[in-house]
Each structure stands twice: as C-alpha cells, then as structure tokens.
Amino acid sequence: MKSLDYKFDFRDERNLSLVMDFYELTMSQCYFNSEARERIVTFDLFYRKNPDNGGYAVFAGLEEIIGYIQNLHFEDEDIAYLRSLHKFSDAFLDYLRHFIFTGDIYAIKEGTPVFPYEPLIRVRAKIIEAQLLETAMLLCVNHQTLIATKARRIVKAAKGRAIMEFGARRAHNFDAANYGARAAYIGGVAGTATTYAGQKFGMPVLGTMAHSFVQSFDNEYDAFLAYAKTYPDSCTVLLDTYDTLKSGLPNAIRVAKEYLEPNGYRMQGVRIDSGDMAYLSKKIRKALDAAGMEDCNIVVSNSLDEYLIQSLISQGAQINSMGVGENLVCSKSTPVFGGVYKMSAVYEDEKMIPKIKVSENVEKVTNPAFKDLYRIYDKETMKAIGDIMTVHGEVLDPNQDLTIYHQMNSWKNKTIPAGTYIIKDLLEPIFINGELVYDVPELSAIRDYSEAEFSHMWDEILRFEYPQTYYVDLSKKLLDLKLKMLEDVKHVNANK
Amino acid sequence: MKSLDYKFDFRDERNLSLVMDFYELTMSQCYFNSEARERIVTFDLFYRKNPDNGGYAVFAGLEEIIGYIQNLHFEDEDIAYLRSLHKFSDAFLDYLRHFIFTGDIYAIKEGTPVFPYEPLIRVRAKIIEAQLLETAMLLCVNHQTLIATKARRIVKAAKGRAIMEFGARRAHNFDAANYGARAAYIGGVAGTATTYAGQKFGMPVLGTMAHSFVQSFDNEYDAFLAYAKTYPDSCTVLLDTYDTLKSGLPNAIRVAKEYLEPNGYRMQGVRIDSGDMAYLSKKIRKALDAAGMEDCNIVVSNSLDEYLIQSLISQGAQINSMGVGENLVCSKSTPVFGGVYKMSAVYEDEKMIPKIKVSENVEKVTNPAFKDLYRIYDKETMKAIGDIMTVHGEVLDPNQDLTIYHQMNSWKNKTIPAGTYIIKDLLEPIFINGELVYDVPELSAIRDYSEAEFSHMWDEILRFEYPQTYYVDLSKKLLDLKLKMLEDVKHVNANK
Numbered sequence: 001m002k003s004l005d006y007k008f009d010f011r012d013e014r015n016l017s018l019v020m021d022f023y024e025l026t027m028s029q030c031y032f033n034s035e036a037r038e039r040i041v042t043f044d045l046f047y048r049k050n051p052d053n054g055g056y057a058v059f060a061g062l063e064e065i066i067g068y069i070q071n072l073h074f075e076d077e078d079i080a081y082l083r084s085l086h087k088f089s090d091a092f093l094d095y096l097r098h099f100i101f102t103g104d105i106y107a108i109k110e111g112t113p114v115f116p117y118e119p120l121i122r123v124r125a126k127i128i129e130a131q132l133l134e135t136a137m138l139l140c141v142n143h144q145t146l147i148a149t150k151a152r153r154i155v156k157a158a159k160g161r162a163i164m165e166f167g168a169r170r171a172h173n174f175d176a177a178n179y180g181a182r183a184a185y186i187g188g189v190a191g192t193a194t195t196y197a198g199q200k201f202g203m204p205v206l207g208t209m210a211h212s213f214v215q216s217f218d219n220e221y222d223a224f225l226a227y228a229k230t231y232p233d234s235c236t237v238l239l240d241t242y243d244t245l246k247s248g249l250p251n252a253i254r255v256a257k258e259y260l261e262p263n264g265y266r267m268q269g270v271r272i273d274s275g276d277m278a279y280l281s282k283k284i285r286k287a288l289d290a291a292g293m294e295d296c297n298i299v300v301s302n303s304l305d306e307y308l309i310q311s312l313i314s315q316g317a318q319i320n321s322m323g324v325g326e327n328l329v330c331s332k333s334t335p336v337f338g339g340v341y342k343m344s345a346v347y348e349d350e351k352m353i354p355k356i357k358v359s360e361n362v363e364k365v366t367n368p369a370f371k372d373l374y375r376i377y378d379k380e381t382m383k384a385i386g387d388i389m390t391v392h393g394e395v396l397d398p399n400q401d402l403t404i405y406h407q408m409n410s411w412k413n414k415t416i417p418a419g420t421y422i423i424k425d426l427l428e429p430i431f432i433n434g435e436l437v438y439d440v441p442e443l444s445a446i447r448d449y450s451e452a453e454f455s456h457m458w459d460e461i462l463r464f465e466y467p468q469t470y471y472v473d474l475s476k477k478l479l480d481l482k483l484k485m486l487e488d489v490k491h492v493n494a495n496k
Numbered sequence: 497m498k499s500l501d502y503k504f505d506f507r508d509e510r511n512l513s514l515v516m517d518f519y520e521l522t523m524s525q526c527y528f529n530s531e532a533r534e535r536i537v538t539f540d541l542f543y544r545k546n547p548d549n550g551g552y553a554v555f556a557g558l559e560e561i562i563g564y565i566q567n568l569h570f571e572d573e574d575i576a577y578l579r580s581l582h583k584f585s586d587a588f589l590d591y592l593r594h595f596i597f598t599g600d601i602y603a604i605k606e607g608t609p610v611f612p613y614e615p616l617i618r619v620r621a622k623i624i625e626a627q628l629l630e631t632a633m634l635l636c637v638n639h640q641t642l643i644a645t646k647a648r649r650i651v652k653a654a655k656g657r658a659i660m661e662f663g664a665r666r667a668h669n670f671d672a673a674n675y676g677a678r679a680a681y682i683g684g685v686a687g688t689a690t691t692y693a694g695q696k697f698g699m700p701v702l703g704t705m706a707h708s709f710v711q712s713f714d715n716e717y718d719a720f721l722a723y724a725k726t727y728p729d730s731c732t733v734l735l736d737t738y739d740t741l742k743s744g745l746p747n748a749i750r751v752a753k754e755y756l757e758p759n760g761y762r763m764q765g766v767r768i769d770s771g772d773m774a775y776l777s778k779k780i781r782k783a784l785d786a787a788g789m790e791d792c793n794i795v796v797s798n799s800l801d802e803y804l805i806q807s808l809i810s811q812g813a814q815i816n817s818m819g820v821g822e823n824l825v826c827s828k829s830t831p832v833f834g835g836v837y838k839m840s841a842v843y844e845d846e847k848m849i850p851k852i853k854v855s856e857n858v859e860k861v862t863n864p865a866f867k868d869l870y871r872i873y874d875k876e877t878m879k880a881i882g883d884i885m886t887v888h889g890e891v892l893d894p895n896q897d898l899t900i901y902h903q904m905n906s907w908k909n910k911t912i913p914a915g916t917y918i919i920k921d922l923l924e925p926i927f928i929n930g931e932l933v934y935d936v937p938e939l940s941a942i943r944d945y946s947e948a949e950f951s952h953m954w955d956e957i958l959r960f961e962y963p964q965t966y967y968v969d970l971s972k973k974l975l976d977l978k979l980k981m982l983e984d985v986k987h988v989n990a991n992k
Contacts, residue, residue, distance in 0.1 A: 013509045018692040019670050021662070022703030025691065030705075030726045036712060043708070064669075081695040087727065127712060134706075135690075138665035139673060146668075166517070169634035170832050172642075172676070173560075174515050175669035177635060194631075195521065196514040199577040207518030209526075210630075212539070212839040215851050216532060216623060230526045231583065242854065242985070274855060326832045335831035336666050336822045343708040355711050358738065359770060489738070 017072050018081075020135040025082070028128040029092045040347040041127045042370045044119035045137055048363055051149050051334040055467025056457070058152045058450060059114045060183045061144035062107050062430070063440055065121075068136045069101050070436065102434035103129050106427040108373075110441075111148075111186050111450030113457055115470045117407060118373050118387055120145075120339070122427055127346075134341045143176065144183040146337035150306075150328055151187025152454070156462065157306040159313060162190035162321035164206055166301060167329025180329040186446050193323070201443050208271065214241035220248065224255040228267075232260060236269035236299060244272055244280055253291045269297035269320070277302060278315040285318035297321060305333065306464065345370045352392075356485045362408065368485055369478065376402065377422045377456060384456050385416060386471025387426065391478050396423050404473035410483070414471070513568050514577075516631040521578070524624040525588045532623055536843035538866045539626050541617035541633055544859055547645050547830040551963025552953070554648045554946060555610045556679045557640035558603050558926070559936055561617075564632045565597050566932065598930035599625050602923040604869075606937075607644075607682050607946030609953055611968045613903060614869050614883055616641075616835070618923055623842075630837045639672065640679035642833035646802075646824055647683025648950070652958065653802040655809060658686035658817035660702055662797060663825025676825045682942050689819070697939050704767065710737035716744065720751040724763075728756060732765035732795060740768055740776055749787045765793035765816070773798060774811040781814035793817060801829065802960065838862045848888075852981045858904065864981055865974065872898065873918045873952060880952050881912060882967025883922065887974050892919050900969035906979070910967070 031037055050057055074082075074096040082088050082096070103125020114120055121137060123130050155163050165184040168177035181197035191204030198205030209227060217223035220242055228235045237255070239248025249270070256267035270288070272280055277300045288296045300312075301323030312319060326332050344366065346353045354368035370392040376385045388396070388404045396402060399418050406412030430438040441449070460468035474482070527533055546553055570578075570592040578584050578592070599621020610616055617633060619626050651659050661680040664673035677693035687700030694701030705723060713719035716738055724731045733751070735744025745766070752763035766784070768776055773796045784792045796808075797819030808815060822828050840862065842849045850864035866888040872881045884892070884900045892898060895914050902908030926934040937945070956964040970978070 014670075016670055016692065018695055019664065019673055020691055021664060021689040022691050022694070022701045023689065023705055024703075026703055026727065027705050027709045030709070030722050031712075033726050034722050039712070041712060078695070082691075085694075085701070087730070131708070135664050135673075136670075139667055139669065142666050143669045143672070168515065168517055168631050169837075170638050170834070171635055172668035172826070172831075173635065173639045173671035174510075174512055174632075175671040176639075177515055177631075179669050193517040193519065195516055195518050195578075196512065198518070198581075199514055199574070205518045205581070207520070207522055209519055209523050211853055212627070212837075213519075213523045213526070215839050215853065216527075216535070216537060216842055226526050226530050230529050231522065234583070274857075274860075326834075330668070330831050332832050335668075335826050336828050338666070338822075341665075341708075343711050346712055357707055357711065361770075364770075 015071065015073070015075055015078070016068060016136070017074055018078055019139070020132060024131050024134055026087065028131055029088055031127050031131070032092045032095055036127055039127045040124065041130050041343055042345040043123040043130050043134075043341055044344050044367070044371070045121035045123070045141060045339055045341045046117055046119050047145075047337060047339045048116050049338060050116060051146060051331065051337060052153065052464075054149070054153065054464065055461040055470060056113045056115060056149070057145050057337070058148035058187050059108050059112045059120055059141075059145055060110050060148035060186045061140035061142075062110045062121075064140040064144065064179060065137050066430065066436065066438070066440060068140065069105070069133065069431065072099070072101055072132070074099055099132075100434060101129050101133070101431065102126065103431065104429070104433065105431040107430050108426050109428055109446075109449065111446045112426065112453055114145075115387060115472045117367065118389060118472050119371060119427065122371070124370065138339050138341055142337040142339045144179055144186075145339070146331045146334070147180045147183035147329065148187040149337070150331040150334075151184040151189050152450075153306045153464065154304075154309065154324055154328055155188035157309040157313075158322060161319060163188070164321065164323045165189045165192040165194070165328055166323035167325040168194045170326035171329045177329065182443065184328055185443060186450055188447065188451065189324075189328075190321070203443065208236040209238050211238065211241045211273075214238060221251045221254060224251050225259055228255050228259050232263060232265040234268050235260060235265070236271055236297070237267075238271045238273060239284070240272050240274045244275055245283055249284055249287055253287065253293065256293060256296070257291070267293055267296045269299050271299040271301060273301050275302075277319070278312055278317040281318040282316065299323065301325070303327065342366045344368055354481060354485065356482065356489065358486065358489050365486070367407065367474070367478065368482055371478065373426045375424045375426050376404075376416060377424065379420050379422055382456055383458050384470075385421065386414075386473055388473050388475060389478055390475040391481065394475055394477055398423055403476065404471060405476060405479040407472070407474055407479070407482075410479055414473070511567065511569070511571055511574070512564060512632070513570055514574055515635070516628060520627050520630055522583065524627055525584055527623050527627070528588045528591060535623045536620065537623045537626050537839055538841040539619040539630075539837055540615035540840050540863070540867070541619075541637060541835055541837045542613055542615050543833060543835045544612050545834060546612060547642060547827065547833060548649065548960075550645070550649065550960065551957040551966060552609045552611060552645070553641050553833070554644035554683050555604050555608045555616055555637075555641055556606050556644035556682045557636035557638075558606045558617075560636040560640065560675060561633050562926065562932065562934070562936060564636065565601070565629065565927065568595070568597055568628070570595055595628070596930060597625050597629070597927065598622065599927065600925070600929065601927040603926050604922050605924055605942075605945065607942045608922065608949055610641075611883060611966045613863065614885060614968050615867060615923065618867070620866065634835050634837055638833040638835045640675055640682075641835070642827045642830070643676045643679035643825065644683040645833070646827040647680040647685050648946075649802045649960065650800075650805065650820055650824055651684035653805040653809075654818060657815060659684070660817065660819045661685045661688040661690070661824055662819035663821040664690045666822035667825045673825065678939065680824055681939060682946055684943065684947065685820075685824075686817070699939065704732045705734050707734065707737045707769075710734060717747045717750060720747050721755055724751050724755050728759060728761040730764050731756060731761070732767055732793070733763075734767045734769065735780070736768050736770045740771055741779055745780055745783055749783070749789065752789060752792070753787070763789055763792045765795050767795040767797060769797050771798075773815070774808055774813040777814040778812065795819065797821070799823065840864055841866045850977060850981065852978065852985065854982065854985050861982070863903065863970070863974065864978055867974065869922045871920045871922050872900075872912060873920065875916050875918055878952055879954050880966075881917065882910075882969055884969050884971060885974055886971040887977065890971055890973055894919055899972065900967060901972060901975045903968070903970055903975070906975055910969070
C-alpha cells in the first residue's frame, strides 16, 4: 500500500491535440477567414443534471485539461493529415502549425462539490483558441467528474469502511482505467487495483489473488499456503473458489494456524466474491473470532454499488473493506456526465456583449455574460447556503444584505442578512494570457480538500433519495440581463 | 471525407504495461516462487450476456491487444516503482525486467458476430505470461466490443442512412473517444467527428458548425454565409440556434440562392439538433424541395439511439443521415460489457488437465478444457446454424451427422445431417510462441468483413425485441467431460 511521491507530469507522451471534434477545425478556419479572427469571446463549461438523481457532483479532470492545453500543438504529421482532407487552406494550416493557447482560463478546484448550471470552467480567449479546447475539456471533465461523483456516493454509503477501486477490466479503455482510478481517489476511495494508476498518480495499490490462482494449484490449501509464504505480512486469501464456508474458510484458518501464526504473522484478510455477503460475512466473522483471528479483515467484492453497500451495512454484514468494479469505474447506473460548453459573451473592442442560447426547453437556456461565481457560507455553522453567479465585476459586500435570485423567476429569491455570511470566490485563475499560473495540487491534497469541502455541505444535499436542491442563484443584475435578453430574442425572431 | 491510407502502428507511444490489476503481479510472484513457475496453462476470454438484451455482440479490440502484447515490457521506472512497494523480491523483479511474452494466442477475427460463452480469445502460455495479459485483454475487448455492438444496432436501425459517431465529448476519456470511434466504424458507422481517430485509423471524419458559431456572428445569415464562403462545396448549416423553421431554414435557403447557386455550388445539407425531428424534418424537406433543393441532405443529431431512430423512420421522418453521440460512444443503455478470463486447463508435462470454475449460479460455471470453436453454416442458405465448442483435437467431419449439445443438458441437442453443412474454424492464430503470425487487416477490411458475416445471420438473431438465442453448443465429448467434472467437484467438496 506504499506509494511514491507524486510528481505531476504535465505532458502526455502522446500528442492528443487532434482529439477534437472536426467542427472545431472547420469553424476555426471560418473564423480565421473572417474579421472575427482576433475577437475575444467567453465560454462556460457547465452541466445541467446531477448523476444518479443525486444532489451534487465532484468536480474533477482539471489537471488533465492543464496537460492537454500545455501540450496543444499541431505537428508536421497533424498538418499533413489535415492537408490531406482538402478542406483547409495553406494559410490556416500555417496558423495551426504555430498555434499556442494565449487566453485565460479560470476553473473551480478539483474535488469541490459542484452543482448544475454553474461555470466549472470559464474561458476567455480569442475565438479560435476558445473553440479548439472544447472537445478535450468536455471529455476530461465529463469523465473524471462522473467517476469522482460516483466514488463519493459509494464512499459515503460505506460509512468509513475502505473502498478499493477494482474496475480496470471493465473500463472504457486504458485512459478510463487510469484516470478513472484517479477520479475515484478524489472521490474518496482508499486505493486502486490498477498498478499504472498507482505509479502515475501515487495512489495506494492493492491486490491479492484470483480464482484462477486457487485453481492452478492441486488444492485450495496449497494455494493459500503458497500465497502466505510469499506474503506472510499481507496475506489475504480468496474464499469462494470452491465453497466459501466449507472449504475456503477452514483452509484460510488452517494456513493461519499452521503456517502464519507459528512464524509470527497474522492472516490479514479473507475475501469473498460471490454469494450472499450479509449471511456469509457474519458466519465468517464468527468463525474467525472463534479462532482468535479478530484482527483478520473481511473484504467483499461482488457487483457492489452505493445501494447494495447501504443495504449490507443495514443488515449488519461484517465487512471491513470493499472492492468496487464496474459500478464505479463505468458509473454503470449513470454512465454519462452531460457537461456542455456554451458561449457566454463576445467582446467588441473592450465591450462585453453578452450572448444567450435560447431553447424551447427552459432548462437548456444558458446564463449570459462573462460571469463570476461565489459560494456563500453561513458564518455560524460554516455550512454552504448556496452559490451565486454575478456579472463579472459586481462587488458582493458581506456587510450588506445579499439577495440571490432563482435562475428564471425573480419572485423566487432569498435574502441573506448582512454580517451572517462568508463569501468564497470559486473560480481560480489557471491560465492567464496562456501562461499556467496555477499551482497544481498533489492528488492526496485534492482528496483531503474534497473531504473537507463536503463537510461544509448540509446532509440534506448529500443524501441519495430526493436530495434537497442546492441553490445556484443569480444576482439581480444577472437575472435582469438574462430576462431582458430572452425578451429581445423573442422580439428579434418575430421580426425575421 | 477523404482519408489517409491506414498504417497500423503496433506500438502505443505510451508504455501501458502496468495497466494491470495489482493481483496479476502478486499472483505472478507466487508462481515465480513455486514449482508451477514454468507450467503451461490455458485461459478463455468470453462473456455471458449480450448488451441491451440483444442476440449478439460484434467482437472488437484484438488489434489493440496485439499492440499491448507486442509492447509488454517493464522498464527501469516500472521496476523502480514496483520495488518501492516492498512486496517483490529482486529475483522476481529481475524476471520482470526481462519479461517477454512467449505463448500462443488464438482469437476470433474482429468484426465477427459472437455469442455468450464462446472463447473470443484463447491463451496457451506459461502461467505468469497468461496471467499478466488478463487485465489489458479484458479492457480492450470489453470496451471495443461494447461499442462495436452498439454501433451495429444503431446502423441496423438506420436502414441504410449514414450514421456518424459524434460522441467524443462524452466519452470516458481520450482512449474511449478514439478507440470508441474505431469500434463504431467496425460496427458500421460511416465516420466520426473525432479528428484523431480519422488520422490514426484512417476513418472518414466530418463536422460542420456548433451553435456558438452561429451566435458569434451578428446574425444567423452572416454565419451561414461565412461558412458557405469557406466551404462552398460541402456546406452544411445548423438550423436550430434561434428558430429552426422561422429563422434557420429560410436563412439556409437564402444562402443557397444568393451565394452558393449563383457561384455554381449547391447547399449540401442542413442539420437540426433539437425539437421534434419527425415533424421538423418533414417540414424542412418540403420547403427545400419547393426551393429546388432536392439534393440538400437533412442531418439530425439529438440524443439518438437505435429505438429513437427506428421510431423516426417509422414516422416517415425525412432524414438522410444522423449523428449519434453519448448513446453510442458510452453505450449509455448498457455501458458495461462483461467479458471474463477464466482458466480452462493446466498442463502437466504434455498432459492437459481440464479445469472448471463451479458456482452456485449455473450461468457462472465455466466450460473446461483447451477447446476449439467452430461455426456451422447451412450449405444451402449459407446462414449460420450455430457454433460448437469441442475439446481441442476433436475432428468434425462434414460428411457425418453432427450432433451439438446444450451447454448443460444432454437431452437438449440437435443433429445436423451429413452433407448439409459447412464448418468454419473461428479461432485464428495470432501469436505462436510469442511471435505475431497474424496479418492484421486494415480497418476498412474489418468493417467489410463484419458486414458480410452479419449477412450469414438469421434476422431472428439480429432483431432488438426478444431475439432468438443463437446456438453455442458443445460436442458430446466436451459436455460429458464437463458434467463429470461437476460431479467430481461436488464429491471432493463433500469430502473436505
């Protein structure tokens, strides 16, 4: 379980620059050909719905985005490929050849509890630069936030019992196994079975044996004994290859008594991977205790998710730790995190022209303008009251009453009395003028920070069933702007 | 839509060797320390249940596995990392440092329709070598087979209309976007929006514009015009930024009439990404036809899956092609393909000792022995009758009656008369004694092969609702062996 110090390597060995939707390039060439070429725009990356009908998400994926942006460039082979498509001019390809990102990126810190509609990432850049980042930023956030959120739910259900991420074999390819393990760690798991993730991210790695290991020996006892001899101080054996209670358990106890204990060691754990885990774990606990093996852990690992874990614990199952596979690493119950990237403003000279995307679906209407985002905490309880989006530049004064407004309806508002609250700016500068200004935290620090931030959330937000909706509200100025723009759009369309 | 010739690069730029469950390494050290070290074993990679309650899967992922195995090695930094965990001996680490795969691998060809319980990959190797491949092989197959299968379903629903894979932003990280696009191509999609996949795999790439493109111009007409000027011969515009019928459609027609047609071009297509696609597409078709734009395609792309596509077509929607995102690239409805890797035999000297994994769940009992796998076709119709697993070495003679047996019940059998059938060996040699002997096909050839193989399947197997179960049966010899082993296991357990 020991791990190396983690040193973040910003650059992937691969050149992933072209992992972008082709339309990012076709649009960019249009911008390149137009007067809009140097225009500054702003985009928000946000999402609309929490996974699993939950009350929150855990933001993750930023570090991978930083690596992508730092590495974003077009090599000769990329240019040659694009040229072969006969869609791009020499001038545009030459522009790409020398492309570097020169804009500003602000983002919420990884591990932060986040909520629908708030900007997780805010980009302010020349239009082509803002556009070319879209696909990769969404992909990293959508994947890692999904898994971190699922992990947080599973860890919460386990009530202090360690969760190990065991899902690599079911992950959606290599990156999903590795970055999925990373995201799960942010969400609170104790470690992973994926060795590469241990190496790359400094996470604890763990693993013992498979059924095939037991099968490959002449009998189960020999298999357990061979394992005990190689790992006397960390011996965990798998009980259910033949028969958990009749064969696996007595053989485990026999190896403890006949080999480990006489040599000064203890059996560290037993694992069950099939059968009724409530029933079996209680039987096993009783037998281990009767054999004087009170310190031997029971590990279970069969299709667990947050609901099954909750149920097992409520049945009094005797479980010390759990391995979770596909339900975590694929977030099987909700396998898609629907982050989107929408334009919020265009600059003309120095003037910010807010933009809005209208839709017949109210929930698809965007929040216009270059915005700021703050979290409001109750001064006394230090619990988060809600988040507020403002038009960039608005000043919030904690010595004044603060009224926050529903995203669509001005009559739905709430006033927080002066002096009772604390304000935190959620958007951290990451890149300024293309330069990385953010001190990327170590993964373990992100995990600790996340744990601490969740302690500021009311339990009602965190529960699985019908969680309370966390306030993500607007300032009066932003709501007025939004409602006026919606009116204007209606008016303009009517005149088309 | 032009693409480069595809040249398969076996080696990933990354060293992914350690993307393996940690227990592969802990078990391996035990084997290394035991007499079993040089023992030859066989494993089968198979799955138990078709995605989406369907009748089949499309095997994919082999090429990526070949790359992994060819590249499987432990570099100094890997050894240093493993050493830092204080679990591995110098002797074992030295063994890893010089590790190369020297075993045999047989596999079904990518693109083949496959069915539960049959070996997709068959490994025969020294026990450590067979073990160390497990995680990566499962991960590649589980991901790509899942996506290829979903693609095939979606393509079938579209009845000849082109499907574009559009999902990178929702994929589970970079590899999932790239290899997901590849797998979707095997499953029959026409191309992808992911530029990198186009470059790496030689797939057609396509893409036009986002809503933000339209928003970034002063008005929709200017946006369409700018696009038409840059891409006069491939102009497809997005209609639904403001109002599909009242604004997008008339602006598209206006650009066609005022700019494209006077300059000798035609509007290639219009795309809708929201709203009622049956209603809107019919209205749009009528208006385009009335404007003399019968050759202008209608492209739709809003949360499509196989069922929605089927429904749209049955409603007479006027759709020429479709972009499919998260429902394809994440296989949202069934996001996990449950491939497993089970030991089937151990060799003692030259003698094959079959192994079986028993379970209280009948469906989790494995098929023992080093096995062969054949597909039986009706000579007259050339439709596949079923697949049969045999103990390796059994000879099937098409001039004799062939009786195939249910995997558990000898009374469930079926006899195919002599002379009426053709036999195909499904397992191709990929590595022999560690050497690649397989001529890896080009991706487009895999796609063509898959299409052709599916033409040999009865429609009843391919339908979405309650598909007929395809026969995956056993030879008499294999069934007898299996039933005897199950009896023996019961007996042995009873005596423990």
